[in-house]
Amino acid sequence: MASLTVQQFINKIEEQRSLKETNAASYKEIYYIVCSILNEFISEDWKQTSDQVRSSMAKRVYYISMEFLIGSLLKNNLLHYNLLTVCNDALLELGFDPEKVYEAEHDPGLGNGGLGRLAACFLDSMASLKYPGIGCGIRYRYGLFEQKIINGYQTEFPDDWLKEIYPWELRKDEDSVVIEYGGNASLYNNESGNLSCKYSGTEKVRAIPYDIPIVGFRNQFINTLRLWSAEPVLELNHAKKDNYYDHLEYEKQIEQISGYLYPDDSSIAGKKLRLKQQYFLVAASLRQILNDYRENHSSNYHLLYEKVVIQINDTHPTLAIPELMRILMDEEQFSWSEAWNVVENLFAYTNHTIMSEALETWPVWMVQEIVPRLYMIIEEMNERFCLYIFYNHPELRHKIPQLAIIADDHVHMARLAIVASFRVNGVAKLHTEILKTKEMRSFHSVFPGKFQNKTNGISHRRWLLMANPTLAEFISSIISPVWIDQPCELNQLLRYSNDRELLKELAAIKLANKQDLARYIFKQTGITVNDQSIFDIQIKRLHEYKRQLLNVFHIIYLYERVKENPNLNVMPRTFIFAAKAAPGYHLAKEIIKLIHTVADIVNNDLSIQGKIKVVFLENYNVSLAEKIIPAADVSEQISTASKEASGTGNMKMMMNGALTIGTLDGANLEMEQLVGKHNMFIFGLRSEEVYQHYNLGDYQANEIFQTDQRIQFILNQLHDGLYHTSSFKDIYFQLLQTNDPYFILKDFDSYVEAQHLIDLTFRDQLKWQSKCLINIAHSGKFSSDRTINEYASAIWNINSLK
Structure with a gap:
């Protein structure tokens, strides 16, 4: 645990101030200096935590969410290192108002409301309870929006939270991955005699990870929030290289993928961008999950679920399910049944509401256009599931249109998540009962052991x-x-x-x-x-x-x-x-x-x-x-x-x-x-x-x-x-x-x-x-500590490294 006296903290601040041309430091400069002091402790503990998790061969949870409303981190991290009072006293001694220093930090624009704040509280509790966990999200260039009230009306302005250096993130170019959209997908029989797929004419995007430390409470244990940023692939095709304006348009389109939280989906273009964002998040995250598993455990993914569990926070990351099927079948030459065995033991799904905007659907044509191979896989999942209902639950045959993953020319993401996950949880007792007895009653009768309750909590x-x-x-x-x-x-x-x-x-x-x-x-x-x-x-x-x-x-x-x-x-x-x-x-x-x-x-x-x-x-x-x-x-x-x-x-x-x-x-x-x-x-x-x-x-x-x-x-x-x-x-x-x-x-x-x-x-x-x-x-x-302990024991089956 970091241990500094007030005088030592003052000395560290003065040491960094002396490196500047003037001693008349602004509150923003003092903010960066204090972050730098704290990052010295964080970087050491971060590495030690990584080494501890690796050497223990521990099972990890990967929490995939479109939102992580983490708020400002300086004051929080000082508290978790037991340095908040020391820092306050040191700043006062130097003539600075501590609250003005903390207010110099801009809240990261990574979420909208309760969904994102819950994810942040969960990460806090996982680190504080020493559960090995990684949050997976998108590094939005702009947040939802900055709200100004003009003549009583809400007016939206860009939330440019990254206009200044964000001191808590660490860019990891060496872990970047390439994501492919669209193109043509053609099936063939691979060496194992199983169906695989070849692609041509795809649009490539590079996903660059930025890691943010999630500091445990006074325990020197630090988990990671990994945020992905979209950048152009440098090896452009000849047409884009030769045409300057095509090149600029290409870069603009790529950067939009991680451009801003929840693009307006009232237009077709906005809907497509949302779907691209969701695939970008899950495809990049799965690449990292598999790389971690290969480095720490094995290159054989048949027992991936013994060391990894993936929690999808609402329906937004549901494309992770067919994407993993794609990787296992097309790249690892798994049969369908082998890949499905991994998937149905790996994913857990949290349902957050019965409101229509959360029970997400996507037009079939759009999924076919943006992720054509994934649509093939979803179509196969749907056919197998409908046949399962037809032969094993004849009493529900008349409800197949309400249960099918693909219905009314739309892909129903909540249904896909329920069918493929080994656990589905609501977030309060009443909510879970409504899911089981009303809104998802038929699914509950088909999968009675899947549904659980995990009442939310806060840090x-x-x-x-x-x-x-x-x-x-x-x-x-x-x-x-x-x-x-x-x-x-x-x-x-x-x-x-x-x-x-x-x-x-x-x-x-x-x-x-x-x-x-x-x-x-x-x-x-x-x-x-x-x-x-x-x-x-x-x-x-x-x-x-x-x-x-x-x-x-x-x-x-x-x-x-x-x-x-x-x-x-x-x-x-x-x-x-x-x-x-x-x-x-x-x-x-x-x-x-x-x-x-x-x-x-x-x-x-x-x-x-x-x-x-x-x-x-x-x-x-x-x-x-x-x-x-x-x-x-x-x-x-x-x-x-x-x-x-x-x-x-x-x-x-x-x-x-x-x-x-x-x-x-x-x-x-x-x-x-x-x-x-x-x-x-x-x-x-x-x-x-x-x-x-x-x-x-x-x-x-x-x-x-x-x-x-x-x-x-x-x-x-x-x-x-x-x-x-x-x-x-x-x-x-x-x-x-x-x-x-x-x-x-x-x-x-x-x-x-x-x-x-x-x-x-x-x-x-x-x-x-x-x-x-x-x-x-x-x-x-x-407390979210209670919630996370319940997830760890009843869903994730992971152990604390206390």
């Missing part, structure tokens, strides 16, 4: 120890720091849930965090918020099913009540939003505009005496979340029941002492089972009621509109009232003409009641803080 080191150090120190002073290595020990806090003095200390910590956030809000927006008010927070991707709109409707309702009676006895509220909407998602962007329109009216109405404030913080990312979450009083987890697979924001705010208002959806259900219904604010339809309405078709949004004067008032305000100047008619018609698909109007009454109960409960601060402490005490169950 308690990042989201409590680092993001909320005052609370972390408070907890350690009560129960000792044992919880840092064993997060379930947080339940020792339960014995103090009625200790008045400790609860007052807890309240003081929350108030200080709220004051910090209030200062940040004023700096960013110019809005002054009351730090004594309830900080009611909804931070997540903007989507209809997450129901930011329900939250806004309550704000409109509450505002009208206070406006009618300025002396109304309500607790002051600060409603805080942060969210990005997909660039092509019109209705989500309209909801962002509505939030800002409501904020402009409410925040500037002096008659309500500042009892309500509405704040939208732009460009939501990991670093912003770390500022907001410790200050949360109320955690909004209000998705339509059955739509949110798990959620992890609910876990982060719970761990930081916020109380949840939510539906019994995703992991909210497990939270409620732990803390009890009296320590959360549960409302709304249950998942079985939602499905009942879907099945019976008996829900009528217009009936609620006609009978609930509050709903009528709110929607009329959008259509032609106070808020109509910005034209929110699309929201109005979405709710009434398309029959409110996410039951916002149906759940409104129950939501208002739950919000009123929050108001009443918050008035008794000792009672409130007791509930907060109970939530913190149970939050250890949602």
